[in-house]
Amino acid sequence: MEPLNNIPLQHKVVIEKLSKPYEIPFTKALKGFFEEVTLLTKFTFRFFKEVVKPRYEFNEFIRQSYLIGYKSFPLVAITGLILGLVLTVQSRPTLAEFGAVSWLPSMVAVSIIRELGPAITSLIFAGKVGSGIGAELASMKVTEQIEAMEVAGNNPFKYLVVTRVLATTLMLPLLVIAGDTVSMYGAYIAVNIKGAISFHLFFLQVFESLDFSDIFPAIIKTFFFGFAIGLIGCYKGYNSNNGTEGVGVAANSAVVYGLLSVFLLDMIAVQITSLLT
Amino acid sequence: METTIAEITHLKKSFGSNRVLNDISFAIEKGENLAVLGKSGSGKSVLIKCLVGLLEPDGGKIILLGQNILGLKEEELNDVRKKVGFLFQSAALYDSMSVRENLEFPLRDLKSKPQKEIDTLVIEALKNVGLEDAIDKMPSELSGGMRKRVGLARTLILKPEIILYDEPTTGLDPITSEEISKLILDVQKKYNTASIIITHDIECARITANRMILIKDGMVLTEGTFKEISESKDEWIRSFFNRPKE
Numbered sequence A: 001m002e003p004l005n006n007i008p009l010q011h012k013v014v015i016e017k018l019s020k021p022y023e024i025p026f027t028k029a030l031k032g033f034f035e036e037v038t039l040l041t042k043f044t045f046r047f048f049k050e051v052v053k054p055r056y057e058f059n060e061f062i063r064q065s066y067l068i069g070y071k072s073f074p075l076v077a078i079t080g081l082i083l084g085l086v087l088t089v090q091s092r093p094t095l096a097e098f099g100a101v102s103w104l105p106s107m108v109a110v111s112i113i114r115e116l117g118p119a120i121t122s123l124i125f126a127g128k129v130g131s132g133i134g135a136e137l138a139s140m141k142v143t144e145q146i147e148a149m150e151v152a153g154n155n156p157f158k159y160l161v162v163t164r165v166l167a168t169t170l171m172l173p174l175l176v177i178a179g180d181t182v183s184m185y186g187a188y189i190a191v192n193i194k195g196a197i198s199f200h201l202f203f204l205q206v207f208e209s210l211d212f213s214d215i216f217p218a219i220i221k222t223f224f225f226g227f228a229i230g231l232i233g234c235y236k237g238y239n240s241n242n243g244t245e246g247v248g249v250a251a252n253s254a255v256v257y258g259l260l261s262v263f264l265l266d267m268i269a270v271q272i273t274s275l276l277t
Numbered sequence B: 001m002e003t004t005i006a007e008i009t010h011l012k013k014s015f016g017s018n019r020v021l022n023d024i025s026f027a028i029e030k031g032e033n034l035a036v037l038g039k040s041g042s043g044k045s046v047l048i049k050c051l052v053g054l055l056e057p058d059g060g061k062i063i064l065l066g067q068n069i070l071g072l073k074e075e076e077l078n079d080v081r082k083k084v085g086f087l088f089q090s091a092a093l094y095d096s097m098s099v100r101e102n103l104e105f106p107l108r109d110l111k112s113k114p115q116k117e118i119d120t121l122v123i124e125a126l127k128n129v130g131l132e133d134a135i136d137k138m139p140s141e142l143s144g145g146m147r148k149r150v151g152l153a154r155t156l157i158l159k160p161e162i163i164l165y166d167e168p169t170t171g172l173d174p175i176t177s178e179e180i181s182k183l184i185l186d187v188q189k190k191y192n193t194a195s196i197i198i199t200h201d202i203e204c205a206r207i208t209a210n211r212m213i214l215i216k217d218g219m220v221l222t223e224g225t226f227k228e229i230s231e232s233k234d235e236w237i238r239s240f241f242n243r244p245k246e
Helices: A007-019 A025-051 A057-070 A070-097 A101-142 A145-151 A156-194 A200-208 A212-238 A243-276 B044-051 B075-079 B097-109 B114-128 B144-156 B176-193 B202-208 B227-228 B234-240
Strands: B006-015 B016-029 B031-040 B059-064 B084-087 B162-166 B192-197 B210-218 B219-224
Touching: A007 B162, A025 B114, A057 A156, A070 A101, A070 A156, A070 B016, A070 B210, A070 B219, A101 A145, A101 A156, A101 A212, A101 A243, A145 A156, A145 B084, A145 B114, A145 B176, A145 B234, A156 A212, A156 B044, A200 B006, B006 B044, B006 B192, B016 B162, B016 B192, B031 B176, B031 B202, B031 B219, B044 B162, B059 B114, B059 B162, B075 B084, B075 B144, B075 B219, B084 B144, B114 B144, B114 B176, B114 B202, B192 B202, B202 B227, B210 B227, B210 B234, B219 B234
Parallel strands: B031 B192, B031 B210, B084 B162, B162 B192
Antiparallel strands: B006 B016, B006 B059, B210 B219
């Protein structure tokens, strides 16, 4: 019999592949999914463990809040303005058919404050901030910067992950409030394109149509959206591998899973809100 | 009397079915420069990553600064790590921080120190590597050699008892490589630190090492001074040192 050492490399590769137990792709995917969920759960528990433990990275938290919150405001503001304008312009003909154009400010306000404002801002935020965090941490991992922090006796999880997750959790609600406000200005401009309504009357109608049960649940759910976006971005970046290819994968999957988590949490939030109100 | 800074006994490490470290044992004394040579992929970097707890070995014992690091809790391990310097192959400077902030970062736990004292420490560390003018530069503005020097300054700032150099001259031109090698020697003389220098650069090992070990197939093939090893009759060692067969 031919000794194994004399077999050409390409044949060895085939033999190795064949000698491995065959795994059905679906089983493999399911196994991968549960492994990922387990790791993400562990990562979340570690976050809660580290967040209460001193030392507190206050300066880094402020810096991240500035980068994540303040630097995202222009994008959120532009999106919000366009959202208010477009929604108003698109809704006008339908309301006009029923002779209900005077309901335009109220309808737009309820739509934006309850759902569209938080959802659109969160999606924009997941795209901009989630991918940024994923790519930044992954490139730090690839260039051994995270290991360098670790061997210097510092806690990179606390410095990099805790500060970013806290910043996304607290900044997203603020951005949603800002985005909603700008959207209402956009709606005011759009109402005045084809009609005429005073600033005072427009906002009087807006606030008359809104209730606390419209505003608070919508804002509270964005804390959870922000937490999920930050946590997933950090998780994907912090645990990336495969060199520079891993940076792209981390950024991409941070956005994909971030968006998915926003939709899932939104669905849960809507169910809870409808049960409570 | 010499003191043992690190002692590694029967260290084993595998990644899946790939056994990288088979049975590694050696010790390093205070003030000694030990070069660890071996082919690329022979597990040299894995070895020093095990030494500082970045990787968990499958078996063996690591005594670092008098403590068995394999049984330590995270906080205890961090206390040991603060006495160990690590110069990464890529220097691993924090991209988002200036040179000054990079050097201040390891001092964060010493915030009780006045800022003036921290500034003095930063400037002193940069002077040691001849880069005090680069204090306000960003890592992206530095050349490969300068990055390595700043990395070394960041390592020196906590005045470690042992420094681990991971391929300190890789990717550098011969002149800069020699400068870095001489700098490693200066650091040894000035601070009396022990150093483990992971390299496959024979010239770097020749300049810096008091003693060398050669790794092959995850085991220590030979140990001795540069002269002893380079004059070995072993064919593999001769080819490693780029010397013709006898």
